[in-house]
Amino acid sequence: xxxxELKLLGTWGSPFAIRVRIVLNQKEVKYEYFEEDLxxxxxxxxxxxxxxxxxxxxxxxxxxxxxxxxxxxxxDEAWSKSGSSVIPTDPYERAMxxxxxAYIDDKVIQALLGILKxxxxxxxxxxxxxxxxxxxxxEEAFEKCSKGKTFFGGDTIGFLDVTLGSYLTWLKAAxxxxxxxxxxxxxxxxxxxxxxxxxxxxxxxxxMPEVEKAEEFITKTLKPRWAAASSK
Amino acid sequence: MVPNSEVRLxxxxxxxxxxxxEWALKMKGIEFxxxxxxxxxxxxxxxxxxxxxxxxxxxxxxxxxxxxxxxxxxxxDETxxxxxxxxxxxxxRAKARFWATFVDVKCREAxxxxxxxxxxxxxxxIENLEIQxxxxxxxxxxxxxxxxxxxxxxDLVVGWMAFWLGVAEEAGDFKAVNSxxxxxxTAWIENFLQDPLIKNNLPPRDxxxxxxxxxxxxxxxxxxxxx
Numbered sequence: 001x002x003x004x005e006l007k008l009l010g011t012w013g014s015p016f017a018i019r020v021r022i023v024l025n026q027k028e029v030k031y032e033y034f035e036e037d038l039x040x041x042x043x044x045x046x047x048x049x050x051x052x053x054x055x056x057x058x059x060x061x062x063x064x065x066x067x068x069x070x071x072x073x074x075x076d077e078a079w080s081k082s083g084s085s086v087i088p089t090d091p092y093e094r095a096m097x098x099x100x101x102a103y104i105d106d107k108v109i110q111a112l113l114g115i116l117k118x119x120x121x122x123x124x125x126x127x128x129x130x131x132x133x134x135x136x137x138x139e140e141a142f143e144k145c146s147k148g149k150t151f152f153g154g155d156t157i158g159f160l161d162v163t164l165g166s167y168l169t170w171l172k173a174a175x176x177x178x179x180x181x182x183x184x185x186x187x188x189x190x191x192x193x194x195x196x197x198x199x200x201x202x203x204x205x206x207x208m209p210e211v212e213k214a215e216e217f218i219t220k221t222l223k224p225r226w227a228a229a230s231s232k
Numbered sequence: 233m234v235p236n237s238e239v240r241l242x243x244x245x246x247x248x249x250x251x252x253x254e255w256a257l258k259m260k261g262i263e264f265x266x267x268x269x270x271x272x273x274x275x276x277x278x279x280x281x282x283x284x285x286x287x288x289x290x291x292x293x294x295x296x297x298x299x300x301x302x303x304x305x306x307x308x309d310e311t312x313x314x315x316x317x318x319x320x321x322x323x324x325r326a327k328a329r330f331w332a333t334f335v336d337v338k339c340r341e342a343x344x345x346x347x348x349x350x351x352x353x354x355x356x357x358i359e360n361l362e363i364q365x366x367x368x369x370x371x372x373x374x375x376x377x378x379x380x381x382x383x384x385x386x387d388l389v390v391g392w393m394a395f396w397l398g399v400a401e402e403a404g405d406f407k408a409v410n411s412x413x414x415x416x417x418t419a420w421i422e423n424f425l426q427d428p429l430i431k432n433n434l435p436p437r438d439x440x441x442x443x444x445x446x447x448x449x450x451x452x453x454x455x456x457x458x459x
Binding site (some may be wrong): 078 | 303328
């Protein structure tokens with residue numbers, strides 16, 4: 001099942017691509033990686049994701065799979081014998097994992113962008129408190145899903161670990177640039193512990209970009225882009 | 233059949249997300265208790281079972297709640313796993329999930345703009361809807377249903393566009409679905425709505441159009457009040 005030619009189109013910083021790469025790494029699956037320039041999309045990207053023209057795109061034996069959470073489930077099924085299972089096997093736990101993954105993708109980017117893009121102190125304070133509410137829920141979700149173990153997925157990293165974990169570089173960059181602490185161990189002790197465990201896992205360490213690179217990208221590319229867009 | 237199974241569905245009569253769960257339950261022959269929610273005055277049960285989003289549908293299986301209609305559909309398929317609704321092949325399953333996100337995020341947003349929007353926003357919404365309908369039309373070429381000869385997961389998920397999009401077009405006075413531009417999609421709408429499972433499991437059309445008309449008015453008032 002999990003044989004044949006495998007390509008992955010992604011970008012170094014995209015949480016959606018990062019999570020796919022971590023899982024492929026964990027399963028020790030070999031693939032050809034293509035770093036995309038989203039300001040100048042390649043023929044390959046336009047061919048394999050004509051509808052959205054977005055990364056990540058997994059191309060397995062010439063057939064493309066799009067949407068990161070869909071890709072993760074596909075990899076789990078196609079390489080079910082390699083490494084540990086990404087998504088839980090019990091239907092109720094799978095439903096919880098799918099629910100929380102959708103919640104994370106809905107809330108986390110908006111929260112971080114809200115803080116970084118805030119133009120007044122008032123707005124920034126508001127966005128920070130919104131982010132704290134999200135993190136409170138995630139701390140609770142971690143307790144329920146991990147059942148006392150190290151990761152959301154239990155003893156090994158799983159669907160929710162990579163979904164949330166893929167944002168960590170950007171979260172830490174936002175903390176440094178905005179001079180605040182989001183991963184506060186007095187408020188979210190389990191999440192903070194989980195962050196350390198997650199980031200020190202081999203299959204993660206090799207893929208996660210450096211926080212400095214993310215900070216530089218925000219400062220030199222994103223912030224000017226946002227400023228230009230808002231002055232139009 | 234899952235023995236000793238208590239299944240309850242919290243819903244709202246006009247909601248497409250609720251109906252797609254009902255279709256799935258009926259397709260599988262699962263007995264369930266339906267509880268109609270007044271979404272302007274939510275019950276304590278609903279708030280207990282779905283404290284985060286406080287929305288319907290909520291499926292409660294043996295006391296455990298599952299929320300978000302797409303998550304519920306997969307849960308139903310995996311728990312009552314005879315007569316699968318999702319494709320068996322992994323690649324086909326990935327495609328089905330892709331279409332689900334496509335219609336629930338992209339098409340819904342475009343429909344929302346077309347329905348509630350005015351001027352440029354509305355035009356933009358309709359333009360996007362037409363691009364999306366083209367993609368769905370191409371996917372349907374040579375097929376009676378997205379799933380092949382009979383209804384499957386993708387059909388249930390796109391199903392809101394067979395009925396509620398038409399309702400929105402009428403209540404919102406716009407047009408996007410065009411039989412000459414999207415012949416396969418138009419044919420699919422016919423086939424889908426005529427299928428015995430769906431035909432007998434839809435809200436009354438007139439009542440739904442009226443509901444959407446009021447909903448649209450409320451939306452405009454809300455916009456006018458937010459300067």
